[in-house]
Structure formats: C-alpha cells, structure tokens
Amino acid sequence: NAGVTQTPKFQVLKTGQSMTLQCAQDMNHEYMSWYRQDPGMGLRLIHYSVGAGITDQGEVPNGYNVSRSTTEDFPLRLLSAAPSQTSVYFCASTEMGFQGGLNTEAFFGQGTRLTVV
Amino acid sequence: GQQVMQIPQYQHVQEGEDFTTYCNSSTTLSNIQWYKQRPGGHPVFLIQLVKSGEVKKQKRLTFQFGEAKKNSSLHITATQTTDVGTYFCAGLAYSGAGSYQLTFGKGTKLSVIP
Numbered sequence: 001n002a003g004v005t006q007t008p009k010f011q012v013l014k015t016g017q018s019m020t021l022q023c024a025q026d027m028n029h030e031y032m033s034w035y036r037q038d039p040g041m042g043l044r045l046i047h048y049s050v051g052a053g054i055t056d057q058g059e060v061p062n063g064y065n066v067s068r069s070t071t072e073d074f075p076l077r078l079l080s081a082a083p084s085q086t087s088v089y090f091c092a093s094t095e096m097g098f099q100g101g102l103n104t105e106a107f108f109g110q111g112t113r114l115t116v117v
Numbered sequence: 118g119q120q121v122m123q124i125p126q127y128q129h130v131q132e133g134e135d136f137t138t139y140c141n142s143s144t145t146l147s148n149i150q151w152y153k154q155r156p157g158g159h160p161v162f163l164i165q166l167v168k169s170g171e172v173k174k175q176k177r178l179t180f181q182f183g184e185a186k187k188n189s190s191l192h193i194t195a196t197q198t199t200d201v202g203t204y205f206c207a208g209l210a211y212s213g214a215g216s217y218q219l220t221f222g223k224g225t226k227l228s229v230i231p
Contacts, residue, residue, distance in 0.1 A: 033219070040126070042205065042223035043160065050216050058218065059118065090159060096217065104148060104209055106219060108159040 002026055006091050006109035013081040013116045021076040021112050023091030031096035032074040033106070036060065036087040043090065049074055050096070081116045088113050119144050121208045123222030131230050136193040138225035140206035147217065149182055149189045152205045154224070160205060163191075198229050 045058030
C-alpha cells in the first residue's frame with residue numbers, strides 16, 4: 001500500500017516548456033487535489049476532482065490543466081511554464097465519505113519541487 | 118471564495134513553554150482539520166473536528182472548534198524540540214454541485230529553542 005505517489009520529486013524547466021506532474025493513489029479515494037506551496041503562502045488549491053471524469057478549479061488554476069480518467073491517477077499539466085510557477089507541488093487524496101461518519105483526512109504525496117528558469 | 122486565516126505566522130518558544138495557533142474561516146465549515154509539516158516534508162494529518170464546540174486532545178495537544186464552526190485553535194503544552202514544524206489548519210466547506218473544498222491557512226511555523 002504505497003498511498004499517494006508523486007513523480008518526479010525534482011524538476012527544472014525552461015520558460016515556455018511543458019510538463020506533466022504525475023500523481024497516483026492506491027487507496028480507491030474519490031477525491032483528489034493539487035496544491036502549490038510557496039513561502040509564506042501556505043497551501044493553495046489549484047484543481048480538484050471528486051471522481052473520475054469530474055474536475056473543478058481551485059483558488060489558483062491559471063496556467064494548469066488537469067484530467068481524471070481513472071480513480072487512481074490525477075496528473076497536473078503545465079502547458080507553458082513560467083517562472084511564477086516555481087513552487088513545491090503537492091497532490092493529495094481523500095476518501096471523502098459523506099454518508100455519515102465523515103472521514104476527510106487528506107493523504108499527501110511527497111511533493112514535487114519545480115523550478116522554472 | 119472561502120478564506121482561512123491563521124495566526125501567528127511564526128512563533129519562537131523556549132522548550133517547555135506553551136504554544137497556541139489560531140484559525141478563522143470566512144464561512145461556516147463542515148469540519149476543520151489540522152496538519153503538521155516537518156521541514157522538507159509533506160503535510161501530515163493530525164486531527165479532524167466536526168461538531169460545534171468540540172474539544173479533542175492528543176497527549177500534549179489540545180484542539181478546539183468554535184461554537185459557530187468558523188474558528189479553531191491548537192494548543193501545545195510544554196513544547197518539545199520534536200514539536201518543531203509548521204502547523205496548518207484546513208477548513209472543509211461545501212463549494213456547490215455536491216462538491217467540497219479543503220482550504221488551508223497559511224500555517225504557523227513553530228521553532229523550539231532547547
């Protein structure tokens with residue numbers, strides 16, 4: 001049981017390049033989300049998904065795309081990287097069982113440290 | 118949109134002193150969660166509070182959820198060097214169309230001086 005796996009752990013991009021940050025979970029969680037963490041800014045929600053085929057925007061979605069074709073995977077795409085996207089990115093998954101006995105603990109991946117030069 | 122404010126941003130304490138961080142939401146929450154992040158690590162879940170006025174304890178940590186379900190606090194008694202890290206509160210609120218958002222505060226970075 002690996003939990004939430006993010007790849008890569010580190011990445012350096014040039015401005016304008018594209019890349020995909022991978023996130024996979026093996027806990028059969030419906031709810032998955034992407035956050036970015038910048039010094040003094042806490043964790044800001046980029047995009048989230050409540051299940052396969054359903055995604056929605058969070059607080060800072062511009063410059064990022066997501067898709068959710070399976071329950072397990074939730075990749076984050078940067079179409080044209082900018083220096084402002086230099087950050088640490090965390091993927092999280094949550095059981096989000098709302099039928100009584102809410103259990104909304106978020107399990108985080110190890111993070112991807114992205115630098116855009 | 119939903120906002121979660123957390124204070125203080127930094128706290129330096131002598132080992133053995135107490136520590137408190139406060140969290141306030143702009144909207145009524147379904148629940149509030151607390152996470153700890155060690156330097157270089159990822160956030161790790163500590164606890165979840167659901168009921169109005171709820172108080173929970175984990176050893177030296179005491180968590181409270183306000184009566185209006187909009188504010189919360191984390192209190193650590195007699196801090197130890199192992200308590201070092203950043204503590205985040207996170208509020209879960211309904212965002213429409215059967216969906217929820219978990220919004221994090223900016224965190225309180227705790228330093229403990231031995």
